[in-house]
Amino acid sequence: MLVIGGGINGVGIARDAAMRGLRTVLVEQHDLGSGTSSRSSRLIHGGLRYLEQGNLRLVMEANRERRVLLRIAPHLVWPLPFIFPVHRGDRIPVWQLAAGMWLYDVLALFRNVRAHRMLGKRAVLEHEPALRKPGLVGGARYYDAQCDDARLVIATARSAITHGALVANYMEVRGLERTGGRVVGAQLEDRLTGHRAVVSAATVVNAAGAWADRIRLFEDAGATPLLQPTRGTHIAVDRTRLGHRDAIIFTSPIDGRVMFVLPWGDQSYIGTTDTDTAESPDAVAPSAEDCIYLLRSANALFPDARLGLEDIRSAWTGLRPLLADRVARAASRRSREHAIVRGAGGMLTVVGGKLTTYRPMAAEVVNRVVRELRQRDRRPLPMEARTDEEPLPGGETRDLSPFRERGIETGLPPDTVDHLVRAYGTEAAGIYNLGAADRRLFRRLAASHPAIEAEVIHAVRRELAQTVEDVLVRRLHLYYECADHGVPAARRVAELMGRELGWEEARIDEETSRYFDLVKATRAQRRQLIRGAGSATTEAE
Numbered sequence: 257m258l259v260i261g262g263g264i265n266g267v268g269i270a271r272d273a274a275m276r277g278l279r280t281v282l283v284e285q286h287d288l289g290s291g292t293s294s295r296s297s298r299l300i301h302g303g304l305r306y307l308e309q310g311n312l313r314l315v316m317e318a319n320r321e322r323r324v325l326l327r328i329a330p331h332l333v334w335p336l337p338f339i340f341p342v343h344r345g346d347r348i349p350v351w352q353l354a355a356g357m358w359l360y361d362v363l364a365l366f367r368n369v370r371a372h373r374m375l376g377k378r379a380v381l382e383h384e385p386a387l388r389k390p391g392l393v394g395g396a397r398y399y400d401a402q403c404d405d406a407r408l409v410i411a412t413a414r415s416a417i418t419h420g421a422l423v424a425n426y427m428e429v430r431g432l433e434r435t436g437g438r439v440v441g442a443q444l445e446d447r448l449t450g451h452r453a454v455v456s457a458a459t460v461v462n463a464a465g466a467w468a469d470r471i472r473l474f475e476d477a478g479a480t481p482l483l484q485p486t487r488g489t490h491i492a493v494d495r496t497r498l499g500h501r502d503a504i505i506f507t508s509p510i511d512g513r514v515m516f517v518l519p520w521g522d523q524s525y526i527g528t529t530d531t532d533t534a535e536s537p538d539a540v541a542p543s544a545e546d547c548i549y550l551l552r553s554a555n556a557l558f559p560d561a562r563l564g565l566e567d568i569r570s571a572w573t574g575l576r577p578l579l580a581d582r583v584a585r586a587a588s589r590r591s592r593e594h595a596i597v598r599g600a601g602g603m604l605t606v607v608g609g610k611l612t613t614y615r616p617m618a619a620e621v622v623n624r625v626v627r628e629l630r631q632r633d634r635r636p637l638p639m640e641a642r643t644d645e646e647p648l649p650g651g652e653t654r655d656l657s658p659f660r661e662r663g664i665e666t667g668l669p670p671d672t673v674d675h676l677v678r679a680y681g682t683e684a685a686g687i688y689n690l691g692a693a694d695r696r697l698f699r700r701l702a703a704s705h706p707a708i709e710a711e712v713i714h715a716v717r718r719e720l721a722q723t724v725e726d727v728l729v730r731r732l733h734l735y736y737e738c739a740d741h742g743v744p745a746a747r748r749v750a751e752l753m754g755r756e757l758g759w760e761e762a763r764i765d766e767e768t769s770r771y772f773d774l775v776k777a778t779r780a781q782r783r784q785l786i787r788g789a790g791s792a793t794t795e796a797e
């Protein structure tokens with residue numbers, strides 16, 4: 257089986273298939289998780305807003321999956337308390353919130369981290385004193401979960417590899433191989449070396465997310481688009497500016513949409529927008545309008561914040577690979593559910609879904625593949641894989657305190673130990689071992705970030721990192737978490753990678769400057785955004 261696309265859906269499918277014994281190859285044109293799967297709200301959630309749409313089945317499934325992911329990846333998925341404040345005149349009044357909260361607990365079979373509690377005005381302010389006081393009438397406190405989306409993708413891919421899958425990043429599908437009209441493989445190009453190759457497969461699964469319609473055109477030049485994407489932007493600011501403690505979910509005073517203010521270390525990120533778009537998935541970037549909308553919504557809820565565009569530390573935009581809805585409905589109300597479509601050449605295209613529910617969706621795709629293969633040549637293949645039982649790498653135990661203690665014993669500072677245990681779970685031990693063999697690898701990559709050099713070695717040896725961007729953006733997150741986007745660490749990262757991958761000096765230079773270029777482009781985008789915002793505000797006035 258060939259899987260196209262290394263987002264959460266592709267790697268989930270590859271893991272499920274490999275666990276059932278299918279010979280599986282996954283190719284990703286860029287880095288694992290570099291598409292929508294690392295540009296999410298980073299929530300593993302029951303989907304409170306789907307309650308409003310009456311989609312109880314989806315809520316129930318998502319609630320179950322939250323339990324599964326908290327169990328199989330406790331380092332990458334962690335419980336997160338939310339406060340839902342209600343102000344007079346909000347689109348969702350307190351009585352409706354109370355009913356929704358009750359139903360949410362019912363659909364979680366009362367097995368959420370903790371049951372919800374309705375709060376009066378005073379109790380809301382005890383939790384969140386920085387919230388706007390005038391008009392506040394009460395709220396609720398409940399639990400969902402937060403995740404490291406990019407690392408969840410990488411961990412899932414690694415689990416697939418452990419079960420025998422071949423996973424290649426920077427391997428682009430440039431066309432499909434056909435015999436008698438059937439898709440029987442794909443033409444590949446290695447984007448790092450330019451090498452080309454053909455891979456044959458009994459089944460091809462297209463899990464290319466927002467790019468899925470492009471792959472479908474390789475199969476059938478007249479294929480009708482399945483997707484009608486919407487764009488979603490998040491912005492991150494210093495957490496002290498908002499002064500919140502828990503995660504906050506609220507309805508935007510601008511248009512009543514449900515939004516989040518979420519904690520992430522010393523940052524808060526605010527999201528998200530949900531706007532119809534026809535832009536290419538290769539070029540999505542935050543727009544001035546998106547950022548202004550998010551800032552205004554947050555400023556209205558936290559009146560002392562007074563955030564402006566210059567306060568944005570980082571921003572990311574993803575395309576929701578939503579199913580086209582021929583019946584015109586508002587973008588944010590369109591179904592989030594997935595579809596599996598068999599194309600003219602027999603390729604299965606899977607679109608839609610959420611990070612939260614990737615596992616059952618993957619199982620459904622592989623069930624379909626197994627049924628087809630059984631029909632074709634009667635080969636005995638199992639109808640299920642216990643992807644819900646086997647932990648992802650690093651998730652072997654929920655009690656990570658021994659790994660924390662061991663980290664402290666090595667002499668690493670507590671913030672680094674916390675960072676390592678959260679990012680690697682039980683595999684933090686592997687990072688300590690690297691440092692024990694060479695103490696220099698315990699050095700920080702940047703003064704303002706807890707990440708250390710040993711992680712770069714781990715990223716190359718275990719996590720398929722191929723470029724400096726892979727390390728600093730999706731594995732260690734300095735790009736998002738440091739005010740300077742991790743630029744001063746780039747050269748050192750390239751040198752450490754070079755040692756592992758046998759890079760010459762020229763390649764080290766090239767990789768370093770490629771990262772500089774990425775950051776330069778980000779900064780230019782930000783400047784343009786601020787300029788664009790100037791004109792957007794003038795127009796609005």
Ligand SMILES: Cc1cc2nc3c(=O)[nH]c(=O)nc-3n(C[C@H](O)[C@H](O)[C@H](O)COP(=O)(O)OP(=O)(O)OC[C@H]3O[C@@H](n4cnc5c(N)ncnc54)[C@H](O)[C@@H]3O)c2cc1C
Nearest residue numbers: 261263264265285291292293297299429465488610611612
């Ligand atoms: C703003 C936003 C917030 C979200 N928040 C949440 C959330 O909090 N919780 C949640 O559960 N869900 C959330 N989602 C939904 C979730 O992120 C997506 O449904 C999910 O990430 C889609 O995964 P995917 O694998 O289908 O797509 P992608 O992650 O985009 O993966 C597709 C991959 O295919 C690759 N590809 C494309 N063309 C080729 C080719 N020719 N050859 C090889 N590879 C190719 C791409 O490079 C890409 O990496 C959010 C979505 C958005 C946009």
